[in-house]
Structure formats: C-alpha cells, structure tokens
Amino acid sequence: MRTDQLLSRLEPVFARLDREPERPAHLQTPQMSRHRIVLLCATLAFYLAIVVAVLTTSWLVRLDWQIMFFRPYEQWPQIHAFLDYLVVLGQRGPTAVMVAAWLGWRSWRQHTLRPLIALGVALLLLNITVGSVKLGLGRLGPHYATQIGSAELFAGGDIFPSGHTANAVVTWGILAYLASTTVTRRVLSILSGVLSLSVGATTVYLGTHWVSDVLLGWTAGLLIMLALPWFEPLIARAEAYVFELREQWRRRLEEGRLSEPVAAALTPLLSAGGKWRPTRADGAEAPVTAAPAAGHSPALRPAAHAHPASRPHLIRSERTPVTPAGSRRPAHTERATARSARPATGG
Numbered sequence: 001m002r003t004d005q006l007l008s009r010l011e012p013v014f015a016r017l018d019r020e021p022e023r024p025a026h027l028q029t030p031q032m033s034r035h036r037i038v039l040l041c042a043t044l045a046f047y048l049a050i051v052v053a054v055l056t057t058s059w060l061v062r063l064d065w066q067i068m069f070f071r072p073y074e075q076w077p078q079i080h081a082f083l084d085y086l087v088v089l090g091q092r093g094p095t096a097v098m099v100a101a102w103l104g105w106r107s108w109r110q111h112t113l114r115p116l117i118a119l120g121v122a123l124l125l126l127n128i129t130v131g132s133v134k135l136g137l138g139r140l141g142p143h144y145a146t147q148i149g150s151a152e153l154f155a156g157g158d159i160f161p162s163g164h165t166a167n168a169v170v171t172w173g174i175l176a177y178l179a180s181t182t183v184t185r186r187v188l189s190i191l192s193g194v195l196s197l198s199v200g201a202t203t204v205y206l207g208t209h210w211v212s213d214v215l216l217g218w219t220a221g222l223l224i225m226l227a228l229p230w231f232e233p234l235i236a237r238a239e240a241y242v243f244e245l246r247e248q249w250r251r252r253l254e255e256g257r258l259s260e261p262v263a264a265a266l267t268p269l270l271s272a273g274g275k276w277r278p279t280r281a282d283g284a285e286a287p288v289t290a291a292p293a294a295g296h297s298p299a300l301r302p303a304a305h306a307h308p309a310s311r312p313h314l315i316r317s318e319r320t321p322v323t324p325a326g327s328r329r330p331a332h333t334e335r336a337t338a339r340s341a342r343p344a345t346g347g
Contacts, residue, residue, distance in 0.1 A: 030177060032229040040226040047219045054139075054151050054160070054212050061151050064210040068142045072205040083202045090164030090199035095171040096123065103178070113239045115178050121231050122177075125224045126170045130217070134158040142207050162209045162217030165200035169221025172196065177225060196221065 030036075053060040073080055088094055096119075103115035139160035140152040153160075172195055176188035200214035209217075 029232055030229045036226060036229070040223065043219055043222050043226060047216065047223060050212060050216045050219065051137075054137075054216075055153070057149070057151050060212050062149070064142075064212055065149060067204060067211055068145070068207065071207065073207055076205075080206075083205055087164060087199060087202045087206065089172075089195060090168040090203075092123075092163070092167045092171070095167065099171050099174065102175070106178070113242055114235060117235045117238050118178060118228070119174050121235060122170050122174050122224055122228060125227075125231075126166060126221070129224065130161055130163055130166050130220050133161060133216075133220070134163070139210075139213075141213075142210060159209055160213050160216060161220050162200055162203055162213040164203050164209070165196055165214050165217030166221040166224075168192075168196035168199040169218055170224050173221065173225045177228060 050060070052058075100116065100119060103119055106115045107113055135158060137160050138154045138156050138158065140146070140155045140157035141159045144157065145152050146155070169192065172192035173189070176185050176192055179185035179188055196218055200209070200218055203209040204211055204214055
C-alpha cells in the first residue's frame with residue numbers, strides 16, 4: 001500500500017522530467033519608461049552631489065573621520081566573525097559565479113541566452129564606470145589615511161566608490177531585473193537593496209571603506225541597473241549572433257565540412273534539434289535559418305531527439321531499461337534465488 005502511494009506521488013515528478021522544457025511565450029523585458037528616466041536622473045544628481053561633497057571636504061568627509069575614530073569593530077567585536085563572512089556577498093568573484101550558475105540554469109530552461117548576456121553586460125558596465133572613478137580619484141582608505149580631516153583624494157588609492165557595495169547592487173539586483181513576474185521583481189529588489197546596504201555597512205564596520213564610499217558605491221550600482229534597459233537591443237543582437245554562429249557550425253557539421261575530432265566535440269553542443277531560439281528586444285522569437293537537408297554526411301549527423309506529442313506516462317516500476325539485446329535486468333524470481341544462494345561469509 002505504501003509503495004503504491006509513493007509511486008502515485010512520484011508520478012507527477014516523472015511526468016515533469018519526461019516533458020520537454022517549454023520556453024515562455026512572452027518574456028517580460030523592462031522598458032525605459034518615464035518613471036525610470038526620472039529615477040535615473042535623480043540618482044545621477046545624488047551621485048554627483050556625493051562626489052562634490054568629498055571633493056570640497058564638506059561635512060560628509062568629517063562624518064567619515066568621526067566614524068573612523070569611533071572604530072565600530074572595537075565597539076562590537078562579537079559580530080566581527082559573522083561580518084567577515086557576510087562581506088563575501090559583495091565580492092565579485094564568488095557572487096558572479098553563484099548568480100551565473102543560477103542564470104545559466106534559467107537560460108537552459110527558457111531556451112534563451114538573455115539572462116547570461118544581461119549579467120555580462122551589467123558586470124562590464126560596472127567595471128568600466130566604477131573602475132574609472134576609482135582610478136581617477138585615487139582615494140585612500142581609512143587604514144591608510146595620512147592626514148586627519150583630509151578627503152585623501154589623488155593619493156593612489158582605489159576605494160571610492162565602494163566596489164563591494166556596487167557589486168552587491170548589480171550582481172543581486174540582476175536577479176530582480178530578470179524576474180518573470182512583477183511581484184517577484186519587487187521582492188527581489190527589496191532583498192537586493194537590503195543585502196547591498198548590509199554589505200556596505202559591513203565594510204564601514206571593518207574599517208575598509210568610508211561612509212561616503214558606500215553611499216557612492218550603492219548609487220553607482222543603482223545607476224547601472226536603471227540604465228540597463230537601454231542596452232536591451234545590444235543584448236538581443238548579441239544573442240542573435242550567438243545563435244547564428246551556432247547554426248553555421250551546425251550546417252558545417254551536417255555537410256561534413258568539419259574534421260572528425262572537431263565534429264565529435266561539437267555534436268553534443270549542436271544536436272539540440274533546434275530547441276534554442278534567439279529573442280528580440282520585445283521578447284518575441286526571432287527567426288533562425290534552418291539547416292539544409294541535402295549534402296550532409298550520415299556519419300556526422302547528430303542524433304535526433306524526438307519528443308512525442310502525447311503518450312501515456314509510465315511509472316518507475318513499468319520502466320525497464322532495454323538494450324538491443326534485450327533487458328539485462330533479471331526477473332524478480334531470479335534475483336531472489338541468486339540472493340538466497342549467496343554464501344553468508346565472504347570468499
């Protein structure tokens with residue numbers, strides 16, 4: 001009885017695994033709306049105000065020094081170990097790997113390269129914008145400050161704006177940007193905002209960044225996320241180019257114009273049967289030129305992966321692995337006999 005109940009519960013799982021993944025008909029692509037442009041302009045103004053406040057050694061620089069002398073890591077040493085791990089969520093290497101793995105799975109399920117390309121574009125913008133300002137202003141961190149009350153600019157440093165904070169905004173914010181529903185996008189936006197502010201506050205606690213570094217890093221990451229819809233046409237063109245290149249290699253493979261080692265290496269990558277399709281900026285599916293049917297080499301033809309339109313689903317007990325020579329799995333009675341004939345001790 002329990003076995004039958006377990007099989008009946010697992011039957012929907014097996015049916016899901018047998019079904020071919022379906023690409024969403026309409027992927028929601030954020031547009032550059034008027035509200036978004038207004039928010040972008042306001043964020044840019046705040047960004048420039050922070051830069052001017054640091055350049056003029058205003059009250060913001062005095063606040064930086066006050067918190068530096070306060071030394072939060074000495075006031076609350078009991079949370080130091082935990083925050084050492086929390087700050088890793090703002091490092092570019094570990095976070096990029098984790099987010100890329102998730103977006104890669106989404107790309108495979110949705111049959112589109114847009115999530116991975118959008119992540120790449122966002123990180124490229126982050127490196128260009130934040131890196132150029134870091135090197136241009138050359139600010140020193142609190143542990144390397146040389147003159148009390150100074151902004152420590154143009155001294156060969158590279159901490160303004162905070163790269164940890166900006167990276168946390170972009171890396172975790174891209175999940176909200178690529179969310180499929182409005183509710184999911186709002187929830188992930190709040191979580192990414194709280195996480196990025198926590199990472200920034202942690203750097204201030206550890207004494208590796210000034211408060212103004214964190215404010216400018218958070219603003220720099222937000223600017224990238226707000227401006228990302230302007231790059232959606234570029235993302236669509238890059239995706240179409242990758243699929244076009246894939247189709248070209250597939251045609252060469254089917255026409256036998258590739259050497260056998262290269263064909264053997266590319267066959268698993270190009271034998272998807274046309275599942276993947278590029279998308280335009282509006283989310284619609286872009287046409288892809290089909291491969292010619294004639295002139296191909298039978299020896300190098302990729303195995304077709306057919307999926308019947310409808311067939312009865314079999315439970316696990318009815319699925320017997322079958323080979324060209326028949327099933328290699330013995331019947332239940334034979335297995336029971338062999339098990340009983342086995343000696344009790346090894347030999």
